[in-house]
Amino acid sequence: MELPRWRPGKLTQIMLHFILLAYSIIVLYPIGIMLLSSVKGTREIFTNPYGWPASLRLDNYSKAWKLANFSVYFQNSAFVSVMTILVLLFVSSMAAYVLARFEFRGNRALYMLFISGLMLPVRLAVVPLFTMIRDINLLDTRTALLMVYVASGIPFSIFLLVNFFKSIPKEIEEAAIIDGCGLFSIYYRIMLPLIGPALATVGIYNFIGTWNDFFFPLIFLRTKSKYTIPLGVMQFFGEFTNQWDMLFSSLTIAIVPVIIIFMVASKQFIRGMTAGAVKG
Amino acid sequence: MNSEIPTRQSSFLLFIRKHNYLLLVLPALLLYTVFIIYPFLNSIRYSFFEWSGVGPMTYIGLGNYHTIFFGALQEFFVRALKHNLFAFVINFSLQTIFGLGLALALYAVTKGSNLYKTIFFLPNTLSTVIVGFLWNLLLNPQWGMVNRFFEMVGLDFLSRPWLGDPKLALPTILAVSAWRGLGFPILVYLAALLAIPEEYVEAAKIDGAKGFQIIHHIYIPLILPTTFTLMTLSFIWTFNMFDLIFALQGASAGPNYATDVLGTLFYRITFGGMGSSATGMGLGAAIAVVIFSVLFPVSYLLNRISKKFEL
Amino acid sequence: MNRKQLTFMVVLCLVLLVANSALARTQTVSLWNWRGETEFWAAVEKEIRKEHPEIRIDYRTFIPTEYDSILMVGMQSGEGPDIITLRGGPGVAKFAEPGMVERLDKILDFSLFPEGALTQASMNAGVYGVPFALQTYQIYYNKEIYAKYGLKEPATWDQLIENCRVLQANGVTPFYFQGREGWGLSLVQTTIGASILGAEWITGLVKGKNAFTDPKFIDSLYKVLELKPFMQKNFEAASYSDMQMAFPMEKAAMTFGGMWDVKSFDQIAPEKEWGMFLVPPVKKTDRPYAYAYMDGAYGLNSASKNREAALKVLEFTTSAKFGQMFVEFNQEISPIAGIQAPAELTELQQGLKFVEHHALPDIYGVRSVLTFGVPDIHTLLGAGMQAILSGEKTPKQLAEELQTGIASWYKPFQK
Structure with a gap:
């Protein structure tokens, strides 16, 4: 990371750190409370909400895991999220490559058509979407989720990826064309590796969105064995309203995978996100 | 090869051969058209019908729009629209003041900015529903950690029915959503600040400008385009608001509709709620079309304005 | 082929035939509701299979607030269950009107059900659902606390207020109140209204002779406000599930x-x-009334592919x-005549008495014709109560709003 250019003096530095630290606490505190409460008993959560737990009840997790049927939901969420990303990255990077590199009539219009999706909240079209999913016999399937997620991820992905493709110097491709590479292999072998960082950003962004969505599973899924994590948590909250230990530990279980993935990839992700937004 | 339609086929093949790159756009276009564009066009069609979701559809022209703007739904629609606008103003103010402020702090510090960035962005990765559940527990009037914290430190007057008071409920929800979302504007502003050429700052310093003046005369004007971009996003986002309100207050958006926005109104009308028989898929579709027709031109306009400010 | 082999083959064929037909005859009846009764339906299935071994029940429960939308979407797409749990009153009519549930009174024997329960599962004199629970809503009190301060169940409204004063003077919060969800507040108002307004006035209201704007009704709204000083701090944000936890x-x-909270x-x-006691009336000579209503009914999906089996379950x-199983498992009141509550469930026995002797003949809130x-x-009423408790509206304004709102579609109000 390049260094910032404006460097105030020592006293100001300390004050700034104080502000940043204060905000970090505001951000982390509720998450910390959740983690702490998830290893307490219900009564202890009420009597001692802030303190360190009297004993670490790690079995809260296994209890919540079993009660909520989380292993099944996990598999479903993982399947839907991973597949969504793979399909989405493939189709939108191909389209973005073409939109960024080929001059043809209607290019601009096509790009605008895709980008306008950023302003179309898919959720508002849920009724016709539902009717269609029913008519093509995809109701109560994970495929339905996959399709809707891929389609609704396309606008943002194309928006980001077109910007990235445009930033790659044209000479690289020209060399490949001279070497006699076909269109698809230029895209696949040369361009795709170059936009790796952007793909990672798009991938993580959509992973978070897909993993966290509850609306479409709520509408499309019927069978409990197909539920994803947020829907499972929702169901769980409906059933165990009075068992706070279970509620907090189920929240922790639902949140932790995303946090881990984000932590691992945060640097890359933040760079990609902000680069795209600033250019847009 | 069949000789009967040689010209058509070969011209099609020729077109494809010449524009073979279009094949690469096809999968994305197909998915996007089928699962986004087509349902939206259908929404517009439904909005002209009276349809409870079951049974036959009756064409009623602009009847649903009349209900929204002048009829039984007017009061709800106007209130929800006001709440959306309020949410936008608050959201935009918070992200400008705190987002920019914290970004400036991050920009200026010499150490630890990467760690801070990760921390600030962390809540963005959490599902809105789960954030809702979490804060619902934290804001519980009797057992919630928020009120108990205020009581513990002697600020009893701040122990309030946060989500139950019609005056506090929407601001509380917007505060929770800021807690979740502020990381994004912070990072975007930071990136914008880092992109400002050093010469500008140097030149100003030579002219004798001091800390605050530099911020005022150099940084603020230069990050105006970013502010507009964020404003557009904030607008789109607040007009789509639904998840968090749904998780915290349910579709009835209580107390006494104090947190009702167009998104929750749409959901309630489309699917009906507990014990309420008011459902109308056609009416719901009309609300969707109204939301969309506010969203699209306004965000287009905002985007155009922000382009003007770019250097 | 020798005889031994032949016998073997015949036996094998017979076995396969029997097994095959038994397998083929297994019929799974799907049933959805919002009540989280997995164990109960497993027990019901076991009981039914004693007589109809081929029947299986595929029971699914949904989050109460999501149930209606999921059911609506499911029915619309032809993916609904064989047996639908309908919410009483308008919930039945909503599905009966477009013919999505079958009329049942010609097919099933409803002789065990009292007239009152059946009317809330009916439309145009046809019964479209099997009622399964009657609910009453009342005041619960902690016996130990009452005994400690020498309090008695109040016989008049003033005595109730007096009890509250005594409790408050001793540092005990008199009422835990759930102000977060509108529906909970609507239930509270109708519970108070039942005794304060009385059966006669309420019947007059439903018939259109009385109006919400009558001073009597406005007074019943003020009665809720009268309790406000006795509610716990920040009651506005307390949800129903908070109440379920805080009171015990x-x-x-x-x-x-409600009865279901026990x-x-x-x-x-x-x-x-x-x-538990009913809200006491203003005068000692008046009769206290219970806001009792039919919670829901099982309906038969007209598009069911397992009609025969579903009918056996409904039967x-x-x-x-x-009825007996329902009472024992759920500790709620079954509408079926002559069901006794087990001796140890004293609250339930009392609830049965409320239904028998104090039930309003006509109701005006949840599940009533006005819904x-x-x-x-x-x-x-739910949103309106939140508005008057927070001071956004006066009871008079709310009363006017109720009158015009209902009069916009309810015929008896449109004179």
Whole structure:
């Protein structure tokens, strides 16, 4: 990371750190409370909400895991999220490559058509979407989720990826064309590796969105064995309203995978996100 | 090869051969058209019908729009629209003041900015529903950690029915959503600040400008385009608001509709709620079309304005 | 082929045939509701299979607030269950009107059901659902706390207020109140209204002779406000599930609650004892009334592919045996005549008495005829109570709003 250019003096530095630290606490505190409460008993959560737990009840997790049927939901969420990303990255990077590199009539219009999706909240079209999913016999399937997620991820992905493709110097491709590479292999072998960082950003962004969505599973899924994590948590909250230990530990279980993935990839992700937004 | 339609086929093949790159756009276009564009066009069609979701559809022209703007739904629609606008103003103010402020702090510090960035962005990765559940527990009037914290430190007057008071409920929800979302504007502003050429700052310093003046005369004007971009996003986002309100207050958006926005109104009308028989898929579709027709031109306009400010 | 082999083959064929037909005859009946009764339906299935071994019940429960939308979407797409749990009153009519559930009174025997329960599962004199629960809503009190301060169940409204004063003077929160969800507040208002307004006036209201704007009704709204000083701090943000937890944890001496709450009170504090009483009337000579209503009914999906099997399940739900099981499992009141509550469930026995001797003949809130149109009274009253408790509206304004809202579609109000 390049260094910032404006460097105030020592006293100001300390004050700034104080502000940043204060905000970090505001951000982390509720998450910390959740983690702490998830290893307490219900009564202890009420009597001692802030303190360190009297004993670490790690079995809260296994209890919540079993009660909520989380292993099944996990598999479903993982399947839907991973597949969504793979399909989405493939189709939108191909389209973005073409939109960024080929001059043809209607290019601009096509790009605008895709980008306008950023302003179309898919959720508002849920009724016709539902009717269609029913008519093509995809109701109560994970495929339905996959399709809707891929389609609704396309606008943002194309928006980001077109910007990235445009930033790659044209000479690289020209060399490949001279070497006699076909269109698809230029895209696949040369361009795709170059936009790796952007793909990672798009991938993580959509992973978070897909993993966290509850609306479409709520509408499309019927069978409990197909539920994803947020829907499972929702169901769980409906059933165990009075068992706070279970509620907090189920929240922790639902949140932790995303946090881990984000932590691992945060640097890359933040760079990609902000680069795209600033250019847009 | 069949000789009967040689010209058509070969011209099609020729077109494809010449524009073979279009094949690469096809999968994305197909998915996007089928699962986004087509349902939206259908929404517009439904909005002209009276349809409870079951049974036959009756064409009623602009009847649903009349209900929204002048009829039984007017009061709800106007209130929800006001709440959306309020949410936008608050959201935009918070992200400008705190987002920019914290970004400036991050920009200026010499150490630890990467760690801070990760921390600030962390809540963005959490599902809105789960954030809702979490804060619902934290804001519980009797057992919630928020009120108990205020009581513990002697600020009893701040122990309030946060989500139950019609005056506090929407601001509380917007505060929770800021807690979740502020990381994004912070990072975007930071990136914008880092992109400002050093010469500008140097030149100003030579002219004798001091800390605050530099911020005022150099940084603020230069990050105006970013502010507009964020404003557009904030607008789109607040007009789509639904998840968090749904998780915290349910579709009835209580107390006494104090947190009702167009998104929750749409959901309630489309699917009906507990014990309420008011459902109308056609009416719901009309609300969707109204939301969309506010969203699209306004965000287009905002985007155009922000382009003007770019250097 | 020798004889031994032949016999073997014949036996094998017979076995396969029998096994095959048994397998083929297994019929799975799907049933959805919002009540979280997995164990109960497993027990019901077991009972039904004693007589119809081929029947299986595929029971699914949904989050109460999501149930209606999921059911609506499911029915619309032809993916609905064989047996639909309908909410009483308008919930039945909503599905009966477009013919999505079958008329049942010609197919099933409803002789065990009292007239009152059946009317809320009917449309145009046809019965479209099997009622399964009657609910009453009343005041619960903590017997220990009441005894400690020498309090008695109040016979008049003033005595109730006096009890509250005594409790408050001793540092005990008199009422734990759930102000977060509108529907909970609507239930509280109708519970108070039942005794304050009286059966006669309410019948007059439903017939259109009386109006919400009458001083009598406005007074019943003020009665809720009268309790406000006795509610716990920040009651506006307390949800129904907070109440279910706080009352048994002795955060207050009294609360408004439904029959269905006893089970969760007992789960949280099994050692404690609860008493319950109806809202006392203003004058001692007046009769207290219970806001009793039919909670829901099982309907038969007209598009069911397992009609025969589903009917067998429904048939069982009309039997005394089912009623008995329902009472024992759920500790709620079954509408089926002659069902007795087990001796140890004192609250339930009392609830049965409320239904028998104090039930309003006509109701005006949740599940009543005033919820059949849009806007419905339950929603109006729920949001309206939040508005008057927070001071946004006066009771008079709310009363006017209720009158015009209901009059916009309810014929008897449109004179």
